[in-house]
Amino acid sequence: MNIADYKDIYVFCEVKDGKIHDSSLELLGEASRLVNNRPSLGYKVVGLIIGNYDEHLIDDIGYFGADKVIYLKNEGINHYSTEIFTSLFMDVINNDKPDIILVPATVLGRDLAPRVAARCDTGLTADATKLDFDPENLESPLLYVTRPAFGGNLFGTIINETKRPQMTTIRPGVMEKLKKHTGRQFIKDIRNVDISTIKDSVKVLEVLQKDHMAVDITKADIIVSGGRGIGDNFHILEECAKMMGAEVGASRGAVDKGYIKKDHQVGQTGKTVRPKVYIACGISGAVQHLAGMEKSDYIIAINKDPEAAIFGVANIGFVGDALEILPLITEEIKRYRERPF
Amino acid sequence: MNILVLLKQVPDTTEMQIDKETGTLIRAGVPTITNPDDLAGMEMALRLKDSYGANVTCITMGPPQARNMLRELYSMGADNCVLLSDMKFSGADTWATSNTLAAYIKTVDYDLIIAGRQAIDGDTAQVGPQTAEKLNLPQVTYVDDIIDISKERIIVKKALENNYEIIESSLPCVITTLSTAAKPRYMTVKGISDAFTKEIKQVSFDDLEIDPTIIGLKGSPTKVKKTFTKEVHKNSDVLHLDGKTSARKIVETLLDLNFIGK
Ligand SMILES: Cc1cc2nc3c(=O)[nH]c(=O)nc-3n(C[C@H](O)[C@H](O)[C@H](O)COP(=O)(O)OP(=O)(O)OC[C@H]3O[C@@H](n4cnc5c(N)ncnc54)[C@H](O)[C@@H]3O)c2cc1C
Ligand SMILES: Nc1ncnc2c1ncn2[C@@H]1O[C@H](COP(=O)(O)O)[C@@H](O)[C@H]1O
Numbered sequence: 001m002n003i004a005d006y007k008d009i010y011v012f013c014e015v016k017d018g019k020i021h022d023s024s025l026e027l028l029g030e031a032s033r034l035v036n037n038r039p040s041l042g043y044k045v046v047g048l049i050i051g052n053y054d055e056h057l058i059d060d061i062g063y064f065g066a067d068k069v070i071y072l073k074n075e076g077i078n079h080y081s082t083e084i085f086t087s088l089f090m091d092v093i094n095n096d097k098p099d100i101i102l103v104p105a106t107v108l109g110r111d112l113a114p115r116v117a118a119r120c121d122t123g124l125t126a127d128a129t130k131l132d133f134d135p136e137n138l139e140s141p142l143l144y145v146t147r148p149a150f151g152g153n154l155f156g157t158i159i160n161e162t163k164r165p166q167m168t169t170i171r172p173g174v175m176e177k178l179k180k181h182t183g184r185q186f187i188k189d190i191r192n193v194d195i196s197t198i199k200d201s202v203k204v205l206e207v208l209q210k211d212h213m214a215v216d217i218t219k220a221d222i223i224v225s226g227g228r229g230i231g232d233n234f235h236i237l238e239e240c241a242k243m244m245g246a247e248v249g250a251s252r253g254a255v256d257k258g259y260i261k262k263d264h265q266v267g268q269t270g271k272t273v274r275p276k277v278y279i280a281c282g283i284s285g286a287v288q289h290l291a292g293m294e295k296s297d298y299i300i301a302i303n304k305d306p307e308a309a310i311f312g313v314a315n316i317g318f319v320g321d322a323l324e325i326l327p328l329i330t331e332e333i334k335r336y337r338e339r340p341f
Numbered sequence: 342m343n344i345l346v347l348l349k350q351v352p353d354t355t356e357m358q359i360d361k362e363t364g365t366l367i368r369a370g371v372p373t374i375t376n377p378d379d380l381a382g383m384e385m386a387l388r389l390k391d392s393y394g395a396n397v398t399c400i401t402m403g404p405p406q407a408r409n410m411l412r413e414l415y416s417m418g419a420d421n422c423v424l425l426s427d428m429k430f431s432g433a434d435t436w437a438t439s440n441t442l443a444a445y446i447k448t449v450d451y452d453l454i455i456a457g458r459q460a461i462d463g464d465t466a467q468v469g470p471q472t473a474e475k476l477n478l479p480q481v482t483y484v485d486d487i488i489d490i491s492k493e494r495i496i497v498k499k500a501l502e503n504n505y506e507i508i509e510s511s512l513p514c515v516i517t518t519l520s521t522a523a524k525p526r527y528m529t530v531k532g533i534s535d536a537f538t539k540e541i542k543q544v545s546f547d548d549l550e551i552d553p554t555i556i557g558l559k560g561s562p563t564k565v566k567k568t569f570t571k572e573v574h575k576n577s578d579v580l581h582l583d584g585k586t587s588a589r590k591i592v593e594t595l596l597d598l599n600f601i602g603k
Binding site: 082083106107108110111113114115117118119121122124125126127144148149150151153154155156157158159160162163200201202203204205206207208210221222244276277279287290298300302306311314315316317318319320321324325328329331332333336337 | 352354355359435436462463465467468470473474481498502503504505506507509510511514555562563564566569570571580585587588591592594595598
């Protein structure tokens with residue numbers, strides 16, 4: 001393997017509900033940032049998409065940051081298949097020689113990426129939260145991948161010096177997507193691929209919805225989040241959130257106690273959110289919780305304990321009883337809304 | 342039916358503490374447990390054994406102390422336990438781990454391989470799929486339930502972000518299981534006493550036909566450049582006010598940020 005033959009940053013683009021999933025758009029944004037930070041490499045951002053889609057979908061990949069889109073097209077692909085996607089992905093690796101491949105750490109990405117990495121015998125770093133080029137050598141394309149381990153108690157920076165491509169999956173919600181820019185120029189490379197020789201022994205028989213509507217707190221502008229300090233008084237918090245037009249988040253402490261459903265959990269083993277405002281109530285601020293919310297634009301914390309770690313990441317903190325303050329906020333907003341003019 | 346279950350002994354990360362002075366993990370005294378996702382896989386294998394008389398073999402790669410875990414798995418009902426242990430295997434990343442596991446698995450008969458989705462120490466969720474790849478087997482990840490199994494195929498329920506899929510795969514294949522899939526059974530008293538009479542098969546480097554350059558720390562393409570813990574630094578205004586004033590200030594802040602409209 002001649003490492004110097006490999007170049008560019010490839011982003012695997014996942015389609016969900018007829019759209020390029022946000023987690024992939026975020027990676028296009030991150031890839032652009034990396035490429036711009038090290039112009040001496042002359043790397044391009046390449047989006048890779050596999051399946052059978054409308055052209056406008058392909059355009060979105062360019063509008064969100066790709067310099068080139070490789071679209072592997074076959075009308076027979078109507079669903080993700082580990083075997084077909086791995087095989088087609090491998091052809092691109094052999095043919096185009098990407099230096100870096102970023103895959104969103106979604107259920108699909110975490111099924112596909114390890115398989116591809118194993119097939120081309122390269123390293124794969126899982127669920128990364130931070131990417132940088134080698135800070136010590138400003139010409140180097142070596143990727144420094146930082147990720148949490150041991151349940152977020154420890155962070156590690158991982159490198160792969162010997163094999164190519166350098167592959168990593170990246171946590172959804174962590175990186176920032178670019179603004180959609182419909183005037184952006186990019187190259188479209190559409191390849192009609194043959195899948196008739198790929199053996200696929202796995203079939204999706206049926207798709208089932210989950211019993212309850214899963215809430216998606218990752219899209220909210222404001223999140224009011226409660227921890228163990230709220231106890232079984234989540235209704236008080238919910239009422240306040242409703243008055244604000246906010247979604248409800250929670251710590252694992254609260255979820256484990258059964259005060260609220262797991263869909264609401266923010267953090268290492270929950271969701272990564274970055275709302276405009278995050279209001280943490282009765283949450284101590286364990287590293288695993290912070291991992292999921294510290295990138296929020298503005299953080300407000302309410303906690304009884306002046307030493308609580310949550311105050312360390314908050315823009316503004318209030319030492320006090322959340323159960324007393326929350327209803328007062330609800331009342332205050334109500335009064336404001338009903339003001340006579 | 343022969344079922345292989347891949348399990349890993351891991352430190353209980355909920356008990357983990359950081360040494361505030363050195364910023365490193367305090368490992369001493371941290372209890373080890375069987376990785377939760379793997380135990381669910383083990384329970385699923387045992388249920389298949391209960392229903393169809395399967396033969397369940399537990400395989401782990403790890404240090405000699407992993408024997409304790411294997412004893413417990415015998416107590417739960419495993420038929421065979423295998424420990425792949427050698428200094429040459431240690432320090433492996435997921436690629437090197439799957440090379441080692443696959444090298445051993447190639448020497449035995451199996452219809453189904455069950456791995457956990459993810460180990461709580463590394464949290465990578467890669468070893469299952471990578472082992473499948475090295476064995477050239479189909480895979481289904483994030484399995485929440487086994488719905489049906491016959492000689493040639495298995496039907497499982499896979500959990501995705503917002504829905505489930507019912508998936509059929511030909512056998513043999515690899516599935517990776519979620520910890521919520523099955524609650525592991527308790528060890529029985531008889532199981533515990535029987536466990537001590539059972540042999541743990543020990544496999545070292547010399548027992549496997551494997552290229553030494555694709556295993557262990559040396560064979561791992563990914564290297565840990567550095568580790569660190571996150572410092573939480575105090576940078577906020579922390580106000581001590583009465584409840585009413587606090588509430589008013591929060592609402593003012595939201596108004597300033599344009600969050601409360603009419
Ligand atoms: C592998 C692993 C993964 C994890 N993943 C996550 C994760 O994804 N998300 C997550 O959140 N956690 C996660 N955790 C758990 C995390 O370490 C903490 O245990 C958890 O976040 C604590 O929840 P808490 O802050 O609600 O509870 P506590 O730590 O018990 O804190 C409660 C806080 O409420 C305050 N309080 C009490 N009463 C009041 C009141 N009336 N008004 C105001 N304040 C009050 C207290 O002062 C205290 O600070 C994980 C842990 C591990 C080991
Ligand atoms: N050393 C090991 N020995 C046996 N099985 C392992 C080992 N490491 C990982 N596994 C299996 O692979 C799964 C995923 O592990 P990981 O990729 O480390 O998150 C685990 O849940 C185990 O089932």
